[in-house]
Amino acid sequence: MDPLRIIEKYYVGQPELQQLLLRHSTAVAERALRIADAHPELCLDKDFLWEAAMLHDIGIVRTNAPSILCTGNEPYICHGFIGAEMMRSEGYERHALVCERHTGTGLTLEQIISNRWPLPHRDMQPVSMEEKVICYADKFYSKTRLDHEKSVEEARKSLLKFGEAGIEKFDRWNKLFG
Numbered sequence: 001m002d003p004l005r006i007i008e009k010y011y012v013g014q015p016e017l018q019q020l021l022l023r024h025s026t027a028v029a030e031r032a033l034r035i036a037d038a039h040p041e042l043c044l045d046k047d048f049l050w051e052a053a054m055l056h057d058i059g060i061v062r063t064n065a066p067s068i069l070c071t072g073n074e075p076y077i078c079h080g081f082i083g084a085e086m087m088r089s090e091g092y093e094r095h096a097l098v099c100e101r102h103t104g105t106g107l108t109l110e111q112i113i114s115n116r117w118p119l120p121h122r123d124m125q126p127v128s129m130e131e132k133v134i135c136y137a138d139k140f141y142s143k144t145r146l147d148h149e150k151s152v153e154e155a156r157k158s159l160l161k162f163g164e165a166g167i168e169k170f171d172r173w174n175k176l177f178g
Contacts, residue, residue, distance in 0.1 A: 001051055001092065001095075003050075003051045003054035003055050004022075004054070006055060006058070006090060007021065007022065007054070007055070007058060010058060010061055010086060011061055014061065014069075016069055017060075017061060017068075017069040017070065020068060020069055020143060020146065021057055021058070021060065021061075021143075022054075023146045024057065024141055024142075024143045024146060025053060025054045025055070025056065025057060026054070027140075027141045027146075027149070028053045028056065028134065028137045028138045028140075028141055029049070029050050029053035029054050029137075031137035031140060031141075032049045032050075032053045032133050032134050032137040033046060033049060033050060035133050035136075035137065035177045036049055036133070038177075039176075039177065042129055042133075044129060044130055044133060045130055048094065048095075048130055049130055049133065049134065051095060052094070052095045052098040052130065052131075052134055053098075053134050053137065053138075055083070055087060055092075055095050055098070055099065056080075056083065056098050056099055056102050056134055056138060057079060057083065057099075057102075057138075057143070058083040058086055058087070058099065059078070059079040059080060059081070059082030059083025059084070059085075059086060059099060060072075060076070060079045060083075060143070062074050062078075062079075062082050063075065063076045063078060063079045063082070064076070067144060068143045068144060074118075075117075075118060077103070077117050077118075077119070078117075078118060078119060079103075080099050080100050080101070080102055080103045080124070081099075081100055081119050081120065081124070082099075083096075083099030083100070084096040084097065084099040084100035086099075087099055097127070097128070097131060098126075098130070098131050098134050098135075100124050101124050101125055101126045101127070101131050101135065102126065102131070102134055102135045102138055103124070104159060104161075104162035104166050105125075105126075105135060105136075105139075105159065105162065105166040105169040105170050105173075106123075106124060106125030106126050106135060106166075106169070107119070107123075107124040107125065107162075108123055108124075108125060108165075109121060109122060109123045111162070111163070112124070132173060133177060135173075136170070136173040136174070136177055139155040139158065139159065139170060140155050142158070152174055152178070155170065156170060156171070
């Protein structure tokens with residue numbers, strides 16, 4: 001599978017947004033691969049890590065987030081689910097799960113319902129170790145400050161909006177992957 005070909009397919013006519021996505025996703029992918037190299041005991045699938053990290057945010061193209069050049073119609077909170085639908089339409093279920101499960105430290109059914117997010121009512125938390133690594137790596141890079149790698153404290157602070165449980169999960173991942 002060629003993640004760049006898939007990105008090009010969905011980002012036709014949007015070269016600036018495509019470049020933003022590629023810069024962010026490359027940083028996430030590189031961090032995920034550094035984690036894999038540092039932790040051979042986890043037996044992570046490096047090819048899959050690279051592909052899925054490159055595609056985890058593909059759904060932003062259909063969201064409305066002008067600050068990061070997204071001119072679609074859907075709320076940004078939906079980008080993971082949208083990306084999952086895109087990956088499923090391409091025949092990549094495993095990649096779809098990474099898209100769907102990477103927001104925050106994963107979204108619980110309770111969060112989706114209590115926040116009235118326009119998402120399917122189901123748990124969307126990382127399950128596989130690769131999903132967890134990509135979700136963790138993603139927390140260190142924003143799409144608004146592409147040249148900045150967040151510190152652990154900055155990453156933790158960015159998770160406050162998802163609640164204390166998300167920060168606790170991030171802290172466990174930081175001990176495991178950091």
